[in-house]
Amino acid sequence: MTHTTQSRTDSHEAAEILDEARAVVGPELRRAVDTLPAPIRRVARYHFGWEDAAGRVGGANGGKAVRPALVLAAVHALGGRPERALRSAAAVELTHNFTLLHDDVIDRDRTRRHRPTAWTVFGDADAILAGDALQSLAQQWLAEDPHPRAGAAVARLARCVIELCAGQHTDCALEDRAPTEVSLDECLTMAESKTGALLGCACALGALHADAEPDQVNALDAFGREAGLAFQLIDDIIGIWGDPSRTGKPAGADLTARKKSLPVVAALTSGTAAGAELAERYAGPPEPDELARTIALVEAAGGRDWAQAEAADRMGRAVQQLSLAVPDPARAGGLLSLAEFVTRRSY
Template identity: 55%
Template sequence: MATPEVFPQAAPARRAYQALNEARDRVDPALRSAVDALPEDMRHIARYQFGWIDEHGGVSETSGGKALRPALVLLAAEAVGGTAEQALPAAVAVELVHNFSLIHDDVIDTDATRRHRPTAWSVFGASAAILAGDSLLSLASGVIADSEHPAALSGIRLLNTTVQELVQGQVTDLAFEQRDDVDVAECQRMAEAKTAALLASACELGARFAGADPRRTEHLRRFGHDLGLAFQHVDDLLGIWGDPDTTGKPAYSDLYARKKTLPVVFALNSETPAGRRLAAHYHHPPNAETDLTATAELVDNAGGRAWSHTQADRLLTSALDHLDAAGPTARAEELTALAHLVTQRDH
């Protein structure tokens, strides 16, 4: 979802975009400084990944993403009485980890486009992209360590644990592609590891770097976790029914790859006529666009689309309950607006 040049008329959406823009403006200089420390070849690929340059090294105006995760770090810190400056190293580190995971995911999935332009591996080669992702991951811990913040050591440990969750989630996701017996509960656990873990850690890191007490920190972590899982439901819906001009990915991309996403797995386990028809052919490669359209209709008719809508709404409510329980003294409106924004189904 690229940030539009003109804010939507709705005040909450406008507030959310403003919070994202503020976070990007604050994080970008520190992020660029960190990337500048990479070896030349890795630095070039990283700059391309963040949208700062094109493949030839020319200045680019391409969006580097929403900056959602660093925004959560900074806002969580301010919500419990800290400052954005205190949490800036953690915000940069989270964005580095996020982009490490994106580069590797694109290689694994052989995705050709991200953010409306060729992926790093498709430009520089898979091997170079993997190494660039490794460099970003290593850099993330270094940024936190160099901050010498009192929470730096625990922050590095949290970030490393989160990366292990991300890796396990990706491994499980890959394993699902070879299985016909994936159930809803294990698919949810996979989504928690692959997506919710990093959003939870972003909020927790912000709270820790602001010196919040354990109770408030835990509620902010739960806010990020539930928001992350809701976000994954919405992302899975967009992976089937999203507009390619908005998502930057081909129509029905997840169905073409035969991904076991949340709405698909629910449909496969629905024990409905549509679910049984879906199960009968989902392990076969699609043979035409009409086949993908028919597959999407089966997922919908088997209840997968409605179920993910319901789950996203439930998780959003839970996330906001945890935000309220954290007793934010600032930035509650921005965090609420962001939560609503990233769980919209038309972005």
């Protein structure tokens, strides 16, 4: 089997795993959301893409379900029963969506998954409250799970949310600093907190559900964190060089907004002439028709190559952690496919 064929097989498997996760976790997620009081439920159903702003049933895409799929694949990898871990999978997806609701308010982002964000439709108050309610719903759903490690899962998810909050704080703080006053290490730490932590927690909750040993739980957490960082690096690359019809955001929106994404910070700190020119541009507001030149500068300063290489390096570390947690390669296949899938998305 050539490498290309292998990749295609993995990718196919990952798509199947994601479809399967959406199929089994979707109804559980809707069951959970439907227990919310009506006005909060409405905002949540809109945010998930199940309803339009007028409350009519809509068929928008509620996201890729990467995190629920990681929970279920982790349960499977450690010999548990994924069909019994739907509450854990739903809890992680509820938590992810709580953070999206709040991050959109904080970042004043107007578009998410090709649709207006909840705060632009319902106002800040209802978007904040719906996020708060989803955070609690996630904890409720986990805590009402009869499995014996549910308490440990609740505590772990809670600690993870605190890390997510710290990551979002640091993200805002870094955005407020001058382009030349941000280090790559700070940005990587921020990305690990903001993105890696919840992917790691998803894997850890799966491991807890399978009643794994503490070492395995922690190794799977580390696997998810490293894969999460690879995911974020690729997401940042897509944000600059990706197809807007796939990303759901206008082309180069992050650059126009002067976002300090990882490839940009790699370029800014590269010590190259292109990096210096980029820093100069980033210190001011975007000029008309500058986008192509800005993109070229990030690339010329090595931002794209660095991000690709760093993503590959993170994937290597992820695979290493995976082999520590799950010695049987046959059982680890699902998690590996998911990790490779998210770091190889077409763009």
